[in-house]
Amino acid sequence: MNRLHPFTIVIEFLRMLRRLIAPLVVFLILRLQGGGGDTTELLIAAIGLLSVFGAIAQYYFTKYGVERDQLVIRSGVFVKQERTIPLDRIQNINLTRTVAHRMFGLADVQIETASGQGAEASLSALSFEAAERLKSDLMGRPASADKSPSSVADSAPPAVDERVVYQASVRELLLAGATENRALAIALAIFGLWATFSRGNEAEAALELAERSSGFMAYLQSAPVAIVAVMVTLAFILFGWAVSIVSTFLTYGGFILTLGPGRLRRRYGLLNVVENVVPIRRIQVVRWKENPIQRRLRVAKVFVETAGGFGIEGANNNAASTSTSLLSPLTSRPLVPTLAAHALPQLPPQEPEFRRASPRAVWKGFRIGSILITLAIVAFSAVRGWEFLWALPAGWAFAYGWSVLRYRALGWAILGGLFAVRGGVWARNYAVVPGTKVQMVTWSQTPLQRRLRLANVGLVTAASTPAGRMVEAQDLDVTDAKALIHAARHAAAGLGAARDGV
């Protein structure tokens, strides 16, 4: 039986610290405010010591090995546990390497079987060589010839039966970082926090900051407060933007997607390196998404949704995180159907021809939107003064515009045995579901929809996330909806592709 790598202790210690960050921060704040006293320091020391002992214990008591066609893992300090997984039940082996792992030449290994409950077995951490050796022992594939974990590729080259189908370019990563506000929210939150903690309003806080940047002092003292506030806000926004771009590179740099028999392998990350396999048969839905800027630039993000199991986004997953797996952080729009076709083999690799929802959807959206906006404006006016009623026509115009945008985004298509749906007002979302993955077909009509002869048709899958679980075509004319329901029931019952419209 093999042991984990000794440096596991460091990794586990860091992990426990990270989990305890919240109480630690609370203690620190208490301390800064003068409360707590010596007990806080004792507590912190105690927590630290416990973490170290816990990490050592975990290292010492965990052993793994391959015995008689089975993977055996023994662990547990007080309650001993032995987990046995027959080799032929193992579907995937996923490797995760955070910065700490890479510093010490280690890797976390997660082993997944067909039960799809996430990682059945997790070994944290092995040396990179040991991890690769284990991978080859378990999967029966030759281990990588390139054993050094610090090479630029940072991991084994794809196995001989796999080929690269997508690799993110620098331009794509740059665009991804620039067009998704990954860190903007964080930057704004920091700004908000800081503004709250400096007593007084934002303008004063901004002035404080400005005073500290000596070079500007004379100028700023004469500039109106508003300009300073604007400058500072702009600075924060630019900062957030830069952080977003850098963070995208760090998280997804080197993104490479390879296709093997019945599986897609993804490897990405510059800081935390993640290697993860998605079995194609587990894929329930393929989705892609483009915000308005991305649409202008003709790029989109592509995901797959799986049933159970996991898609690791970032390396911090212990509890099974989302089952959404990114196929590409951002790729050019014309290539999306080809990429999607790798995940859903029955999908023809071209852009689906979407059929529109019923034009009456515009009126439906407007009715609902205008009622809500009217209520909001009237309520606001009742409190703040009736002169605000002038906003009503503007509100209605807004509701109408929003409804038109929503209608134009709506779409549906029957592609042989698969179904495609499109929607979204701001960002456009597309989803494709194979008929064989449809677990339930739903039809729904609100009273307004019934009056307008509209209906929503929903396709329910076994995907674990809300976005994947239900793919819904909205506001279809009832005749179209009936046709779609018919085709969906037909395909879901395994009767093969219904002829379009029949």
Place this chain on the structure above:
Amino acid sequence: MPDIQPEEWRPLHPNAALLWRIQNLITGLILGGVVGGGIVLTSWRLSLWGALVTAVLLFVLIVAFFLYLAKRSYEVWRWALSEHDLATASGIWWKSRRYVPRVRIQHVDISAGPIARKLGIVVLRAYVAGGVGAAIELPGLTPSEAETLRQRLLDVSEEEIIALDQPKETASEPPLTP
């Protein structure tokens, strides 16, 4: 695949209406009590008579409405078992239908709460793949009806289920849930 004909849609057992009426009566009484009590307690400005009358009126309205909901819900509730799927149709104002292909049904539960048992009806739930609550529910059959339905649902042949899982390259791996 033929559409489900209107005459194939069947209602639930009549005792389901009774069950829902009882359940809604309880809910209505509680809600009516809360609202009525709230009115009486908070309108010290109005005369006590006025408050009492309003409270009683609201109470009666609420209870009546909930009873009406129960009755109407039962009247619109339908289900159907076709050759390929199990379907339900419900909703007084918000119409909803669910179709579950029979080959997708993983297992079937039959259960009954205390009041349902007294009334001699059970709830049948057919589960599909995909996490908690992925199910279709028939909340009002006689025990024998439910048992017969359960057997028919689970009688889908093994070959039909295995043949569903495409593409065929995965045939060498153990068949499992999608």
